Amino acid sequence: MLGVDNTFSPMFLSPASLGADVVVHSISKFISGGADIIAGAVCGPASLVNSMMDLHQGSLMLLGPTMNAKVAFELSERIPHLALRMKEHCNRAMVYATRMKKMGLKVVYPGLEDHPQHKLLKSMINKEYGYGGLLCVDMETEERANRLMNLLQNYTQFGFMAVSLGYYETLMSCSGSSTSSEMNAEEKKLAGISPGLVRMSVGYIGTLEQRWSQFEKALSRMQDSGLFKN
Template sequence: ITLALSLLKTGQKVLFCENIYGGTFRYAKKIMENIGIKYELRSDLESLKSLSSDVGAIYIETPSNPLLNITDIKKIVALAHANNAIVIADNTFMPLFQSPLALGVDVELHSATKFIGGHGDALGGVVCTNDKALGAKIGSLKSTLGIALAPFDSYLMLRGLKTMKLRFDAQIANTKKILEFLKSHEAIQKLYFAGGASEHERAVHEAQAGGCLGAVLSFEMSEKYCYKRFASLLELFDIASSLGGVESLICHPATMSHASYGEQLRAKIGIKDNLLRLAIGCEDGEDLIADLAKAFAKAKKS
């Protein structure tokens, strides 16, 4: 993220989709502002007809974190390129089934810590481009910033790549089962999943990612249930803000991954206090459902 956003110059502005990874927002707020690069969080990127001359990039996540919103990649590419801006796409949630570069994106990012590494034991990131000039600039920035993996971390990432398809398929299968379970449970006030927000988002996601559900779900819990107690009662879901590994995790975005947003901004975007995010792993799907059901039963308020 640091490397990709280093392509911007002082005086330029980047437009972010409103619902992005908390670390990206924190970088913009604490680092970019200090070096004179402006930013805006926008919920209306797809409806924009033009950009101000100072916009150097549009930065998107699709599906987004943690509300799994879908952005029309081709539409954003057309808007940006018509206004001499580049598009940066964080594709961490869809390492397979979706290829932003093929859809015209200039820079594609992955947190390799997640699905690529897959075991929660290495930190890394991937920056991709199919533009040679942009690639040379990124390569120079990489050397200048000293952003490079150590040999053993590189080995761990290569190890993860060899099983990524197998793991991702298993995680998607588990996620489908868990989604169906959650849809009918009274503890769930609202469900968030890729393509689930509207018919428009479903159609866009089907076109650019084959409708792949992925392995992350979020939900708001009913007031009849204590979300804090629920998270602590789970046995197979560890409490952590990561995702994409073989182990299943649960995260409370408001106090973990998106705490840097601040209360008012979280409320505006829709990251509520009763929102929980599940990152589905490779355990037996029925065991995961049983764990969720048991925790729900004990978390119900009397």
């Protein structure tokens, strides 16, 4: 049985159509879009879902994570615009990744043609969306990563430092010292997580150019302090 966590890629990737048997989502991310709901989804054959709801042995019955009706209703009001939101997350991530690369930053984004999995992803995605709302910028050292995130949050208000993703605002975290801090140095190296890797979940509020100017302003402050050269 193949299970896929599609939390990072709702709408633009459809694992069930590509052969996955079970698809899971943390709904607290893109699907909610407001960083205010704690929920999840397990999508799979009726036999699996029914067994999870079995009155005597089912994990949902034993552990109790049954969604309450108010949360379910709120989600039903947000899912109709998930497609539009995903398109804009993807669009802005692509524009920012392209521009950041042009500025001389080391960018990791599967929408860029030089990404090692670009062709593979291109063959899998639902074409009208794009390549996802997450990108990484490698600032090489943790000090430079933290300085950039500090400027982006506190000097130019480009985004917030948070380990979550899929919010309408841009969220940034230094993966090596947060979400992947339990990995040892060798595992991080194998996974391509440098100490200065900044993950960004690109938001969509405000105009694209206004938000981009906030990024540029923070980067030029980095240049003034000699922490970035292009």
